[in-house]
Amino acid sequence: MLTYLQSVILGFVFYGYGLGLFGKLDSVTGLATVIAVYGIQAVAIRLWLQRFRYGPIEWLWRALMYGRAPAFQNT
Known part of the structure; x- marks a missing residue:
């Protein structure tokens, strides 16, 4: 997911x-921009996964594959 989001952000x-x-x-400056985007994403993902079990795309993928919505938050 990190790679795809980087492509969208840096493309923009x-x-x-x-x-x-x-x-x-x-x-x-271009390299600093890329490194900053990567760093911000790494921190955001760490915070997200402390609270939630899956990323939003992984959750959607699992819901479609198994035909039911898995638990979203950590228990």
Whole structure:
């Protein structure tokens, strides 16, 4: 999930359908942006998984595969 969300966020930041910053940032600033997005996601995922058993997409996938909604929160 982390990889897909990074693609969406960084696509929005760098390409024309979003902020369009590709080619406008120097290498250091672009790298810092990517590292910041990764760090924020890593912290957010850790906090999410402390409270919930699955990520939202994994929960949906399991619900569709098993034909019933699994418990969402940790017990």
